[in-house]
Amino acid sequence: MIRIQNIYYMLAYAFQVLHEQGYKDVATEDFENTAELLSAILCRGVSVQIKRGLCRQYITNEEPLGSPRGKIEIGESIKTQAIRKKQLVCAYDEFSVDAYTNRIIKTTMELLLRASISKTRKKELRKLLIFFDGVSVLDIHNINWDIQYDRNNQTYRMIIEVCHLVIKGLLQTSADGSTRIMDYVDDQTMAKLYEKFILGYFQREHPDIKAYSPQIAWQVTDGYRTLLPTMQSDIVISNKNTKKTLIIDAKYYSHNMQMKAPYMTQTLHSGNLYQIFTYVKNWNAAPDETISGMLLYARTDDATQPDNDYQMSGNQISVKTLDLNCEFAVIVAQLDAIAERIK
Numbered sequence: 001m002i003r004i005q006n007i008y009y010m011l012a013y014a015f016q017v018l019h020e021q022g023y024k025d026v027a028t029e030d031f032e033n034t035a036e037l038l039s040a041i042l043c044r045g046v047s048v049q050i051k052r053g054l055c056r057q058y059i060t061n062e063e064p065l066g067s068p069r070g071k072i073e074i075g076e077s078i079k080t081q082a083i084r085k086k087q088l089v090c091a092y093d094e095f096s097v098d099a100y101t102n103r104i105i106k107t108t109m110e111l112l113l114r115a116s117i118s119k120t121r122k123k124e125l126r127k128l129l130i131f132f133d134g135v136s137v138l139d140i141h142n143i144n145w146d147i148q149y150d151r152n153n154q155t156y157r158m159i160i161e162v163c164h165l166v167i168k169g170l171l172q173t174s175a176d177g178s179t180r181i182m183d184y185v186d187d188q189t190m191a192k193l194y195e196k197f198i199l200g201y202f203q204r205e206h207p208d209i210k211a212y213s214p215q216i217a218w219q220v221t222d223g224y225r226t227l228l229p230t231m232q233s234d235i236v237i238s239n240k241n242t243k244k245t246l247i248i249d250a251k252y253y254s255h256n257m258q259m260k261a262p263y264m265t266q267t268l269h270s271g272n273l274y275q276i277f278t279y280v281k282n283w284n285a286a287p288d289e290t291i292s293g294m295l296l297y298a299r300t301d302d303a304t305q306p307d308n309d310y311q312m313s314g315n316q317i318s319v320k321t322l323d324l325n326c327e328f329a330v331i332v333a334q335l336d337a338i339a340e341r342i343k
Contacts, residue, residue, distance in 0.1 A: 002298070002324040004031045007185070007193075009328050011041065013204060014196035015158040034184045035115040038166050042112070043124045045159040046105060050131050055153045057099040062091045097134050101156045104143060106132040108163040111140065111171070140167055165189060191252035194298055198250050198322075198335070199235045205332075206339045210238045216247075219282045233279060237342055244342035247283065247293045249276045256297040256321065257304055266304055268295075268319055280315050292316040294338070299323040 008026060017023070023044055031037040062073065064082035070092025076082075077089040109125050109132075145164055149157055169189030170182045185193075195213075202211035216231040235248040249272065257266040272295050280293040292315055299305055299321040306319040322334055 002190075003326070004034060004037055006324050006328055006331065007034055007037055008041070009331075010193055010197035010324075011162075013200035014193055015161055016200065016204065017155075017158040032118075033116060035112065035166075035170055035182070036117045036121060038162055038170070039112050039115070039117050039121045039125065042105075042108065042159065042162050042166070043121065043128060045162065046109070046128050049155060049159060050128070052155060054097050054131065055099045055101055055156060056095050056097050058093040059096040059098050060091060060093055062089060064088065065090045097132075098136055099153075100144070101147060101153055101160060102132060102135045103138045104160060104163050106135045107138045107140060107143070108166050110137060112166060115170070140171065143167065165193070187252060187254060190298075191250075194252040195234045195250045198248065198296070201332075201335050202235065202237050202339060205336075206237070208239075209339060209342060210236075210240070212236055216279055216282050217284060219284065231279060231282065237339065239342040242342060243286070243289045245283065245285070245289060245291050246338070246342050247276065247279045247291070248296050248338075249279065249294070250296050250298075252298045254300065255302055256300055256306055257302065268306060268308075273317070273319075277312060277317060280317065281313070292318070292341070294318040294320060296338070297321045299325070 008031075012023075023041070026037075026040050026044060029040060031040065062076070064077070064080065064085070064087040066087055068088055069090045071090065073089040073091055077087075080089060082089050106129065109129055113122055113125055145160075147153075147156070147160055165185060169185035172182050172186075199211055199213060202209065213233050213235055216233055218225055218228050218231070220228075233247055234250045236245065237248070238245040251269075251272060253269075256269075258269050259265070260267050276293040276295050280291055283291050285291050295306075295318070297306060297320070305321045307321065308319045310317045310319075320338075322331065324331060
């Protein structure tokens with residue numbers, strides 16, 4: 001389990017914009033479910049964006065017009081018999097509010113109106129939707145999330161990420177194709193947020209160490225790496241003063257242990273252990289650099305939770321849990337203790 005309020009703090013570190021003044025009062029509210037929380041953040045973000053001005057882009061329109069505009073499409077004018085109505089089919093560009101990012105936001109807000117959120121929040125969403133009157137709605141199953149950000153739409157990044165959380169994390173599709181909004185974000189979406197949160201926390205709260213998520217190259221002896229998969233780390237924290245590096249693989253599962261037949265004994269997830277061991281052993285360590293690894297699971301309600309340190313082939317491999325169902329100050333203390341390992 002995870003406290004709803006802690007999801008806000010996780011979002012705040014994953015997307016640093018939530019630390020800005022306009023969002024801080026969200027942290028003091030009580031929320032019944034995740035849908036309510038995400039609605040509150042989205043309402044706040046969209047309100048701020050409306051004050052800045054909604055993004056516009058050139059949209060190509062093609063329609064029959066009584067007065068020529070843009071490029072005249074003679075073939076289409078004849079084909080559609082527009083000429084008989086004394087019209088011409090014209091193709092023209094219009095600087096419109098119907099930008100793709102605005103379409104995502106409108107689609108998400110309309111979706112949240114079906115969620116289990118308060119009447120006050122729904123009223124707030126409807127007020128904001130007035131500003132999206134000229135914006136189209138997208139098919140929720142075919143949204144292109146690969147948004148290219150620039151100086152004109154950079155402020156949309158966090159809003160679109162929240163929209164992604166709503167549609168990918170709260171939306172559930174049934175076998176008959178119907179959809180409904182869940183009260184809580186699914187585990188797959190939470191797993192991605194969990195990784196971003198931990199990385200964002202170390203980057204913001206521990207500027208004296210380097211926190212990043214690099215790719216790790218295979219340490220092959222002959223230089224031949226054809227067909228080898230990419231090793232993408234979740235979080236790496238390094239301290240150049242102490243020459244210590246900790247590679248963290250963040251895991252958000254329903255169960256942190258696996259059951260092994262025939263006696264159904266509990267053990268660590270073997271694949272996860274192989275993975276972090278491989279990361280550690282392939283890290284291109286500098287002279288005198290100490291490399292260690294950690295599997296950091298989000299704590300579950302299971303009776304047995306991993307809390308182990310192993311010495312493997314000259315490196316320490318730890319398996320720990322992070323309790324997210326507690327006061328955020330306790331979460332902070334847990335993460336700070338991890339940072340202390342390399343100080």
